[in-house]
Amino acid sequence: MTENAVRETEHEINVCAPADLVYALVADVTRWPETFPPTVHAEVVEREGDAELIRLWATANGTAKTWTSRREHDAAARTVTFRQERSQHPVGGMGGAWVVEPVSATSCRVRLLHDFHAATDDPADLDWISQAVDRNSASELQALKASAEAAGPDDLITFDDTVTVDGSGKDVYEFLNEAQLWQERLPHVARVSLEEDEPSLQILEMDTRTKDGSTHTTRSVRVCKPATTIVYKQIVLPALMTLHTGRWLIEEREGGGVSVTSRHTVRINTENIAKVLGEDATVRTAQEFVRTALSGNSLATLGLAKAYAEGVGGGRTRS
Structure with missing residues (x-):
């Protein structure tokens, strides 16, 4: 796998909600099926301090996939970094970070970073992953915004x-x-x-x-x-x-x-x-x-x- 076969992406959105509230939604993976459309089910397999191993089941380009990821929480910086431990074909490896940045007391910016490579040297596989990352990232950020900005009690x-x-x-x-x-x-x-x-x-x-x-x-x-x-x-x-x-x-x-x-x-x-x-x-x-x-x-x-x-x-x- 050559270095130029690794792609990096960044997606962002502005949210009219406090940064701590938004970070809490990102940090608690067990709430993801209710927050993020692609996520079907999520489990914390093990946790020690700020580190955890999670397993996710989600849709990607209309297909169902499952994988495990290591995550590191930094509540002070409001970041969660992740790295897939066991990826599923055609993904060869993937990692990234959620970054929640305060803009004011009642608003913030959320950046979702990814780096990934395919399990093969076929450019079509890398394009497939890119499309899935773009689609899911946009969907997840919009859903995060909607959930954080929703007024009133939980519906x-x-x-x-x-x-x-x-x-x-x-x-x-x-x-x-x-x-x-x-x-x-x-x-x-x-x-x-x-x-x-x-x-x-x-x-x-x-x-x-x-x-x-x-x-x-x-x-x-x-x-x-x-x-x-x-x-x-x-x-x-x-x-x-x-x-x-x-x-x-x-x-x-x-x-x-x-x-x-x-x-x-x-x-x-x-x-x-x-x-x-x-x-x-x-x-x-x-x-x-x-x-x-x-x-x-x-x-x-x-x-x-x-x-x-x-x-x-x-x-x-x-x-």
Whole structure:
């Protein structure tokens, strides 16, 4: 790899919010799925002092990728430097920094720096990475600005639905993981397409039926952890939402069986409330509407997963 094959980029944005508030959003990686559109899921693998190892799952040029990065926090300077520890093809290596610079007591400038090289000498691979970095950097900075400048209380809502299953977590996970079969198994799913180029990292597209008989299309990236968790984020959303993340949690119960929870986190698209629900509808009306619809589908899925694991459905017989 020659030195001139390394590219460096810098993207920046001005934010009308205090530098400390913006830095906090950058520093807390567990909030990234709610803040940054490309980020599907983020975990802190280990932390010691100002250093941490994180793992990210995100979209890049329409594909799903995962990697681990080392990060160093400098709260006094309001910087977070990062370096990918395990990159994914076609990336050969990548690093950079978030830099938050105060402009006044109520505004700041955010710079996002990258340096990277491809895993091959093919110029097309380097161009692909450049396009992904440009697209994601612009998206992330705009999202950071919007989140930091948002007035009022947090507009996210989170809610759970849980069932208990007298069966194995492995069987429940099998039902939830095999989403390519949901058109046959779930009455509210009209069409489904599942891509899994990398094990346990899925792109799921489906048409969901609503109570009035119409359908809407959603596309999600799913991070699957066998027999315990499926985390997902919708990257193509219905009109009433600007954010929808969720997870399926499978937990062993004392005395046998498992508890299975469907958790949703949602942000309402306020610009579409009147168009979808009428002129008299409010944000609260939209939240309740979305919660009812999502919980209804979740409980239907949980009920059929329960039946499958307990041997009643899915073509299985009780032992």
